[in-house]
Amino acid sequence: TSASSPTIAGLFSLINNRRLKNGLKLLGFLNPLLYKLAKKYPDVFYDITKADNKCTASPTCCQYGFLTAKGFDPVTGLGSINHRRFIKILTDKNLKL
DSSP states (O other), rough: TTTHHHHHHHHHHHHHHHHTTTTTOOOOOOHHHHHHHHHHHHOGEOOOOSOOOOSSTTTSSSSSOBBOOOBBTTBBBTOOEEEHHHHHHOOOOOOOO
């Protein structure tokens, strides 16, 4: 998260800048938007379906963890962003969600 949070913040800053240049409103609160995008445009996210966050490297690690699954899961969330598609959709004047 220490690398991804500033990266995603920068991405949304660039998207909002482009939206303003295109005469569109700023995105605002993003959570509902992300889930709508995932439902309507699933190619916006790279869904990671074969992984887990189990740790067996040392006795202090949790051996159970969670598994990834199709769609949202507690390990990878909605997945990683296909940034080109993401930017294209969110800066489109005809976007309807």
